Amino acid sequence: MKLTYEDKVEMYRLWKEDHYSSIRLATLFKCDRTSVTYIVKLIDIHGISVVQKKKNREYSAEFKEEAIRRVLIQHESIKQVSLSLAIPSKGTLSLWIKSYIENGYNVIEKKRGRYGQKESAEDRIRSRITEADTGASEAEYETFDRERILKKIRRLNFGKGKARAEEVAQAITELRQELKCSLRFILATINGIPDIPHMTRSDYYYTINKIDKDEKNQELIEKIKSIYAEHKKRYGYRRISLELVRRGYNVNHKKVQRLMQKYELRGITPRAKYKSYKGDFNGTVKNLLxxxxxxxxxxxxxxxxxxxxxxxxxxxxxxxxxxxxxxxxxxxxxxxxxxxxxxxxxxxxxxxxxxxxxxxxxxxxxxxxxxxxxxxxxxxxxxxxxxxxxxxxxxxxxxxxxxxxxxxxxxxxxxxxxxxxxxxxxxxxxxxxxxxxxxxxxxxxxxxxxxxxxxxxxxxxxxxxxxxxxxxx
Incomplete structure (x- = not known):
């Protein structure tokens, strides 16, 4: 789903003021989590004007080459360079690098006008055929893609247990959009390495097409959110379960706990105390409890x-x-x-x-x-x-x-x-x-x-x- 300027402004407000998580925002705006984190960080660094749509936004060849060199030679991450240079889309720099390798490590400037664009596209196809004949650039191009794929998939296991199938499928979908690679190429890359999550073609399509099991719980979810807001975040899952029973909902407390965890609804939790003890100056009495x-x-x-x-x-x-x-x-x-x-x-x-x-x-x-x-x-x-x-x-x-x-x-x-x-x-x-x-x-x-x-x-x-x-x- 393509985000409008208003979507990005609202996304940043929810992240900054209401402390929404990236997962929750991704679900709300129907986009991937990496896009959410990139947009909010970009606005946080450069201000809200950075995501305004500007007509005919162009970058010079020198600007593109400097950004590409920072990634390929200085080994900075694509995200880090994109954020520092205020590039509005997280995938733009990846496309520049891809084009740079395809065109024999040369930055190709896009020509203006309808005929210029057509001619530029034909030139790119011709240069692609030429490079395919030599074989050298194609191999380097595939090496870059493989490194990017393995880096992203390995990151899923960082700091936790085995990655869930949903996380792996989402990462593969993002890689397909980012690198314009085939599903077969991505699966062959990750299934050839033993220490990272594997996935078959059928598992991938099953996972991305799987219906969310909580679609049938929408009424219950809205009621939980209503009770949570009504009591100003003071109720945890136990009291919300009891309140639901009072309102005629027969629901297990474990289900309420799972739904609250999914939507990050947490009851406020315990801090310092005033102490009035100043010594025994007038006699104390026995503890009868x-x-x-x-x-x-x-x-x-x-x-x-x-x-x-x-x-x-x-x-x-x-x-x-x-x-x-x-x-x-x-x-x-x-x-x-x-x-x-x-x-x-x-x-x-x-x-x-x-x-x-x-x-x-x-x-x-x-x-x-x-x-x-x-x-x-x-x-x-x-x-x-x-x-x-x-x-x-x-x-x-x-x-x-x-x-x-x-x-x-x-x-x-x-x-x-x-x-x-x-x-x-x-x-x-x-x-x-x-x-x-x-x-x-x-x-x-x-x-x-x-x-x-x-x-x-x-x-x-x-x-x-x-x-x-x-x-x-």
């Missing part, structure tokens, strides 16, 4: 963490995390219910002070009145060692629990939430927030989305609020 295990066979005693619950409002956890942008810092202090991973209440402040902690508690106590026997877990941060904090929990009949010193895994459920939140709405977007108010608004919207819209695998494809509602019913 540990189970003591005595191994009589190995004569060892160790502890396992117990985050299990049977209902809401049995175990809560809290912590403080920092969000840092150019305009300043914000601190988030939430309470999370371990049963359904719901954010019960939260406070966002410019300073991690004790007022933030008490405000968070008051909001939670207003929503839930009966909390006797609730285990409220935290790390050993200074806020949770305050006498007033102990008193507020005792008044409600809440039992306080703390992680062991220097053991972040004891509060891993809270750390896990912070990791999800930052990966899905903060990391990579820090410079999109010009003010702290914009950041605060985005944080509040995310927590609402997390509680009400974001399904979780461990909740069997439900949201935290759906689990709470079903538990209360």
């Amino acid at each position: 540990l189970n003591k295990v005595i191994d009589t066979e190995k004569h060892k005693t160790y502890y396992t963490r117990n985050f299990a619950t049977t209902d809401v409002n049995q175990k809560w956890t809290t912590d403080v995390s920092e969000f840092h942008i150019a305009a300043g810092k914000l601190y988030l202090s939430p309470i999370l219910d371990m049963h359904n991973a719901e954010i019960v209440s939260f406070n966002i402040s410019k300073s991690p002070n004790f007022i933030q902690t008490t405000d968070m508690l008051k909001k939670a106590f207003q929503k839930h009145q009966k909390l006797e026997g609730l285990i409220f877990h935290s790390d050993q941060g200074w806020q949770y060692q305050m006498f007033e904090y102990h008193s507020m929990l005792r008044e409600r009949g809440i039992i306080q629990s703390m992680s062991r010193k220097g053991n972040c895994y004891d509060n891993s459920i809270m750390e896990n939430f912070f990791g999800k939140m930052k990966n899905e709405m903060f990391y990579g977007h820090e410079y999109e927030f010009n003010t702290l108010d914009e950041l605060k608004d985005a944080m509040e919207k995310y927590i609402h989305y997390y509680n009400n819209d974001r399904i979780q695998k461990k909740l069997k494809g439900r949201t935290p609020c759906e689990v709470r509602n079903s538990a209360l019913e």
